[in-house]
Amino acid sequence: MTHYNLALLGFGNVGQSLAQLLLDKRDELRDKYQLTYSITAIGTRSHGMVINTDGLDIEAAIRLAVNGSDLSTLSTKCRPKNVFDLIRQCKADVLFENTPVNYQSGEPAISHLTFALEQDMHIITANKGPVVHAYSFLAKMAETKGRKFYFESTVMDGAPIFSLFREALPAAQLFAFHGILNSTTNMILTRMENGESFDQAVTYCQKIGIAETDPSGDIDGWDAAVKVAALVTVLMGIHLNPADIQRKGIREITIDQIQNARLEGKRWKLICSAEKKNGRVMAKVWPKLIGPESPMYAAAGTTSMVVFETDILAGLSIVEQDPGPQTTAYGLLADFLNAVKP
Amino acid sequence: MTHYNLALLGFGNVGQSLAQLLLDKRDELRDKYQLTYSITAIGTRSHGMVINTDGLDIEAAIRLAVNGSDLSTLSTKCRPKNVFDLIRQCKADVLFENTPVNYQSGEPAISHLTFALEQDMHIITANKGPVVHAYSFLAKMAETKGRKFYFESTVMDGAPIFSLFREALPAAQLFAFHGILNSTTNMILTRMENGESFDQAVTYCQKIGIAETDPSGDIDGWDAAVKVAALVTVLMGIHLNPADIQRKGIREITIDQIQNARLEGKRWKLICSAEKKNGRVMAKVWPKLIGPESPMYAAAGTTSMVVFETDILAGLSIVEQDPGPQTTAYGLLADFLNAVKP
Numbered sequence: 001m002t003h004y005n006l007a008l009l010g011f012g013n014v015g016q017s018l019a020q021l022l023l024d025k026r027d028e029l030r031d032k033y034q035l036t037y038s039i040t041a042i043g044t045r046s047h048g049m050v051i052n053t054d055g056l057d058i059e060a061a062i063r064l065a066v067n068g069s070d071l072s073t074l075s076t077k078c079r080p081k082n083v084f085d086l087i088r089q090c091k092a093d094v095l096f097e098n099t100p101v102n103y104q105s106g107e108p109a110i111s112h113l114t115f116a117l118e119q120d121m122h123i124i125t126a127n128k129g130p131v132v133h134a135y136s137f138l139a140k141m142a143e144t145k146g147r148k149f150y151f152e153s154t155v156m157d158g159a160p161i162f163s164l165f166r167e168a169l170p171a172a173q174l175f176a177f178h179g180i181l182n183s184t185t186n187m188i189l190t191r192m193e194n195g196e197s198f199d200q201a202v203t204y205c206q207k208i209g210i211a212e213t214d215p216s217g218d219i220d221g222w223d224a225a226v227k228v229a230a231l232v233t234v235l236m237g238i239h240l241n242p243a244d245i246q247r248k249g250i251r252e253i254t255i256d257q258i259q260n261a262r263l264e265g266k267r268w269k270l271i272c273s274a275e276k277k278n279g280r281v282m283a284k285v286w287p288k289l290i291g292p293e294s295p296m297y298a299a300a301g302t303t304s305m306v307v308f309e310t311d312i313l314a315g316l317s318i319v320e321q322d323p324g325p326q327t328t329a330y331g332l333l334a335d336f337l338n339a340v341k342p
Numbered sequence: 343m344t345h346y347n348l349a350l351l352g353f354g355n356v357g358q359s360l361a362q363l364l365l366d367k368r369d370e371l372r373d374k375y376q377l378t379y380s381i382t383a384i385g386t387r388s389h390g391m392v393i394n395t396d397g398l399d400i401e402a403a404i405r406l407a408v409n410g411s412d413l414s415t416l417s418t419k420c421r422p423k424n425v426f427d428l429i430r431q432c433k434a435d436v437l438f439e440n441t442p443v444n445y446q447s448g449e450p451a452i453s454h455l456t457f458a459l460e461q462d463m464h465i466i467t468a469n470k471g472p473v474v475h476a477y478s479f480l481a482k483m484a485e486t487k488g489r490k491f492y493f494e495s496t497v498m499d500g501a502p503i504f505s506l507f508r509e510a511l512p513a514a515q516l517f518a519f520h521g522i523l524n525s526t527t528n529m530i531l532t533r534m535e536n537g538e539s540f541d542q543a544v545t546y547c548q549k550i551g552i553a554e555t556d557p558s559g560d561i562d563g564w565d566a567a568v569k570v571a572a573l574v575t576v577l578m579g580i581h582l583n584p585a586d587i588q589r590k591g592i593r594e595i596t597i598d599q600i601q602n603a604r605l606e607g608k609r610w611k612l613i614c615s616a617e618k619k620n621g622r623v624m625a626k627v628w629p630k631l632i633g634p635e636s637p638m639y640a641a642a643g644t645t646s647m648v649v650f651e652t653d654i655l656a657g658l659s660i661v662e663q664d665p666g667p668q669t670t671a672y673g674l675l676a677d678f679l680n681a682v683k684p
Binding site: 295300313325333 | 372637647654657683
């Protein structure tokens with residue numbers, strides 16, 4: 001039986017779902033994987049920071065977070081001055097970094113993850129920023145340290161994409177992929193097919209928590225481009241800047257276009273694609289008319305999917321239906337189990 | 343750098359493709375995985391057996407097989423009396439078993455694999471028989487021996503299914519799945535949609551090598567049922583006999599039914615499904631009308647797919663387009679790399 005101390009940066013929907021999943025799977029992981037764990041620290045931007053190296057009361061932490069209360073009341077043993085101090089003092093074996101993405105620089109997440117690696121922790125994140133802006137640096141540093149840098153939940157939530165190539169597809173060379181990687185725009189397009197206006201569809205997505213107050217990151221294809229950049233950088237081994245991706249969002253697609261497509265039995269989708277040729281990558285995020293002969297036609301609502309073309313498997317698709325915060329949390333848990341497996 | 347001796351039982355399409363893939367990936371595997379390999383033995387039913395513990399000439403072996411010649415001319419160093427003698431003498435670290443499936447008993451493959459485990463080899467097979475009839479026995483024996491028993495290529499060719507759950511989806515509980523697992527019937531139905539008769543479609547499948555001279559194993563849903571049984575047995579942990587699966591093939595589907603479905607924008611598919619409830623499994627292979635809202639609608643020709651429902655991911659689908667012998671060979675190679683990975 002091995003015990004792991006876990007630290008959580010960010011305790012929003014995903015962080016709370018991870019904490020709940022760690023509670024739910026406690027017995028299963030003890031029995032099947034011979035491992036136990038405590039959460040020894042939680043750091044948030046607006047709801048305080050807390051450390052207890054003997055293990056925090058996870059249920060109480062979730063209750064406080066749901067109520068919007070300050071987490072620091074959970075323990076008075078130790079008061080971290082800042083996030084670096086929290087990382088230094090929390091005695092964690094694994095740091096989960098789940099703060100909001102900074103598309104421009106990936107900071108401060110990159111600095112936090114780097115510092116955690118320096119303290120010999122495995123680092124696991126659902127934050128695309130560090131993957132797009134510092135994958136190579138963090139992966140090399142993790143290797144040097146004998147630790148793992150995993151980030152399954154950054155693309156398609158908890159569906160196995162990075163671990164698929166890392167663990168299940170050895171010696172497969174990826175040369176192209178295409179798919180639907182942004183759930184929010186896909187949901188908006190599906191709602192518009194069913195008669196809602198663009199604004200109504202956006203409002204709905206905000207209500208169910210899949211669109212931000214400012215939804216432009218999704219609508220203008222920026223989130224999709226960042227995911228394409230992450231896939232290209234990690235799986236094709238070529239660093240790609242999201243800004244270098246040809247990108248057009250769904251803002252200009254009209255109700256008329258969508259209804260005309262419907263009459264033809266087709267659907268507008270925001271399609272991501274990338275192709276590697278002669279050591280260079282061409283990548284694109286662009287709206288496209290899709291017919292029922294394509295597997296992407298049936299991907300409605302928040303469903304996302306990707307079709308991989310490799311030297312070995314002509315077309316291998318992964319489709320994730322109806323993801324939620326628990327799905328993202330599962331990606332983090334799977335990363336944890338893969339990071340510490342013997 | 344680690345060197346592995348490999349033995350191959352069965353040297354038909356799949357065995358030859360594996361040999362070719364081992365040639366093609368030789369440099370890549372040496373550079374990226376620090377491993378080298380020789381094929382030290384090949385055993386076939388009708389084209390002889392050959393052993394050379396210094397390594398056979400793989401290109402020559404493929405040439406002989408393509409020409410239908412006897413393989414024993416490849417080396418005169420050692421004459422195995424039978425398959426057991428070949429396994430005993432070949433000094434292999436890994437046995438690849440790719441002989442035709444025996445649906446009724448899984449023999450003689452089970453005995454050969456057992457004997458190879460006794461000689462401390464990893465055992466890898468594309469043969470469904472041993473998985474359906476002896477999974478529990480072989481898996482336990484492999485564990486005791488500190489060896490691996492892998493069989494990725496038994497379901498959906500080289501697409502990662504078993505390795506997905508084993509390596510990339512830790513702590514996910516599978517409670518249901520459905521999909522299209524038999525390529526031949528799917529191709530027949532696609533050809534009938536396009537105007538061919540049942541007999542014409544079967545003849546086409548025989549011509550391209552995906553249907554046997556007696557195609558009833560595919561057409562009557564038997565192959566699909568065996569795959570369902572393999573998935574249930576391995577991934578749900580409940581032994582299921584293929585004969586206990588409710589099964590109906592595609593023999594009774596008429597051209598009229600298919601064309602009527604087409605007019606409604608639907609397609610007939612042979613759908614596999616299984617659901618675990620209260621420790622029991624209900625499983626079925628049955629023709630079903632599928633509309634374009636289902637991801638299975640777009641799965642045409644030899645494409646196969648499966649949708650997994652787990653406690654964590656509501657719906658995770660794997661789709662494999664256009665598989666061939668090389669795809670199956672890749673599943674075997676991936677098993678090899680996963681079996682020997684440090």
